[in-house]
Amino acid sequence: MCLSNVYRASDNALLMELAARVEEQGGEVILRDLFGQVRRFPGTIGSIDLENNIIKVRTQEASAAEA
Numbered sequence: 001m002c003l004s005n006v007y008r009a010s011d012n013a014l015l016m017e018l019a020a021r022v023e024e025q026g027g028e029v030i031l032r033d034l035f036g037q038v039r040r041f042p043g044t045i046g047s048i049d050l051e052n053n054i055i056k057v058r059t060q061e062a063s064a065a066e067a
Helices: 060-066
Strands: 004-008 014-025 028-033 038-049 054-059
Touching (some): 014 054
Parallel strands (some): 004 054
Antiparallel strands (some): 004 014, 028 038, 038 054
């Protein structure tokens, strides 16, 4: 089983530990952990590092703050 920690790309803030499923749907990134907890963030998947089990998400909040 491969689980990954998910971070916000702009500041490396941890969004979810041990995510089992990551989807991008309708302008949102949907994270689900091993126990079924779901978190949603407006944005896109920035990068996926399978070797180190790290996923980076570009959130729309971060994009607005950077503008």
